Amino acid sequence: MARALVAVVGSGPAGFYTAATLLRSEELDVHVDMIEKLPTPWGLVRSGVAPDHPKIKTVSVAFARTADHERFRFCGNVEVGRDVTRAELLERYDAVVYSIGAQSDNHLGIPGDDLPGSIASTAFVGWYNGHPEFRDLAPDLNVERAVVIGAGNVALDVARMLITDMAELDTTDTADHALDVLRASKVKEVVIVARRGPLQGAFTTPELSELPDLEGVDIVLNPADFEGIDPADITAGGHTVRTNMEALHRLLNDHPPTGKPRRMVFRFAHSPIALHAGPDGRVASIELGSNDLVADDSGYVRAVDNGARETLECGLVVRAVGYRALPLPDVPFDEKRAVIPNEDGRVIGGDREYVAGWIKRGPSGVIGTNRKDGQQSAEAALADLVKAGVDRSEADIAAVGEFLRERSSQLVTEADWRVIDGVEVGAGKPTGRPRVKLCTVEELLAAARG
Numbered sequence: 001m002a003r004a005l006v007a008v009v010g011s012g013p014a015g016f017y018t019a020a021t022l023l024r025s026e027e028l029d030v031h032v033d034m035i036e037k038l039p040t041p042w043g044l045v046r047s048g049v050a051p052d053h054p055k056i057k058t059v060s061v062a063f064a065r066t067a068d069h070e071r072f073r074f075c076g077n078v079e080v081g082r083d084v085t086r087a088e089l090l091e092r093y094d095a096v097v098y099s100i101g102a103q104s105d106n107h108l109g110i111p112g113d114d115l116p117g118s119i120a121s122t123a124f125v126g127w128y129n130g131h132p133e134f135r136d137l138a139p140d141l142n143v144e145r146a147v148v149i150g151a152g153n154v155a156l157d158v159a160r161m162l163i164t165d166m167a168e169l170d171t172t173d174t175a176d177h178a179l180d181v182l183r184a185s186k187v188k189e190v191v192i193v194a195r196r197g198p199l200q201g202a203f204t205t206p207e208l209s210e211l212p213d214l215e216g217v218d219i220v221l222n223p224a225d226f227e228g229i230d231p232a233d234i235t236a237g238g239h240t241v242r243t244n245m246e247a248l249h250r251l252l253n254d255h256p257p258t259g260k261p262r263r264m265v266f267r268f269a270h271s272p273i274a275l276h277a278g279p280d281g282r283v284a285s286i287e288l289g290s291n292d293l294v295a296d297d298s299g300y301v302r303a304v305d306n307g308a309r310e311t312l313e314c315g316l317v318v319r320a321v322g323y324r325a326l327p328l329p330d331v332p333f334d335e336k337r338a339v340i341p342n343e344d345g346r347v348i349g350g351d352r353e354y355v356a357g358w359i360k361r362g363p364s365g366v367i368g369t370n371r372k373d374g375q376q377s378a379e380a381a382l383a384d385l386v387k388a389g390v391d392r393s394e395a396d397i398a399a400v401g402e403f404l405r406e407r408s409s410q411l412v413t414e415a416d417w418r419v420i421d422g423v424e425v426g427a428g429k430p431t432g433r434p435r436v437k438l439c440t441v442e443e444l445l446a447a448a449r450g
Ligand code: FAD
Pocket: 009, 010, 011, 012, 013, 014, 015, 035, 036, 037, 038, 041, 042, 043, 044, 045, 048, 049, 050, 053, 056, 078, 079, 080, 081, 099, 100, 101, 102, 103, 125, 154, 157, 323, 328, 356, 357, 358, 359, 364, 365, 366, 367, 368, 369, 370
């Protein structure tokens, strides 16, 4: 069978699902080089998924199976745009798939957004998950109240991490530096500020349903937020809206606050207006504006400022209002949507280039959403490769491997990653943790070299 050599840039779920489809082709022997900027694979499965949700991370078993394939090479610690250019990839590979996710975040665009004590969920999540770029964030948790802006699952993850009992976190793979800070945390209350109502929350139901299990935490909802909701709107909202509303009603009716030591408070229909600094220059309070919820002609419900204001003292604000992708040098980028423009995975204006995952469709969807998405992109690439009649020699494929080795001072191969993995998992065993993460590039490389 003819051989093709494909670069998959980024080793998150989208990269792995794309690679799996490429490797399964019955028309071509596709060789896959997965190029990853970090020394570790799995993208947000390692550095996004909350540590108290270990089952979700077991999807990495399927990724490891793909990585075991004889035609797969992991090329970690190589950043496209820094260590290797787009042109160099296109010179050497028959096709290039970008699955680089969304590496940045949306801003609130309000006064005080950039004060010390106001941080992005990308940074906070990366910090507690041991992402090397956020190792040194050092959030100040010497505060009684934290505010999380946003009504999505990331907001819930962040709120849980701030308020979860340490006994529960101690058995997780939360980064050690974060466990130290969380252990000394003074946070007693986390307020989740949602600009629209309960019906419009972007949460998913299992994440709401598990909240009563949080040891020592009252979940506080305002019954007024649920008054006047038309049952027809719940039905019209579809399955997730209905089950979310059931979960929220259970929280409201079956789990009223009982004076537990910590609280998670939901404030619906409120928007942040400004963050104010205290004498030390750090966030000391947040000004919230109250919203009316107004449906437009299409039925979309907007948050409209009704002018009412209140100020809430708080020492930490985490904005969880969505991730945002960054462009790759020389690769087409749609600034408005923050995606690489594409048609069913083929990059518009590209040259044998494809795109998968969050960089293809925007920063939404769970891990499984990337499976179909990656398959679609891989199938587009396969069809084009077959049509172009590509065939590569084994010597050629080996030479490209050498090129990447020259480009990264310390390339991390799949075998190197397995060594790192073994070190981390081994370090967790004595205390019953899934792993103890190494959180700097230097530590990871040192572990790989034994
Ligand atoms: P990513 O997972 O972000 O992978 C992108 C990869 O590309 C990264 O490894 C990155 O380092 C690499 N990369 C970036 N730039 C370069 C470059 N220039 N060169 C080389 N490599 C590069 N879904 C669930 O189903 N369950 C959950 O519990 C869950 N929790 C989540 C928690 C958080 C905080 C977030 C943000 C998302 C969560 N999701 C969850 C959603 C899920 O993680 C995403 O759907 C999925 O990770 C997106 O996959 P991706 O491959 O597009 O991006």
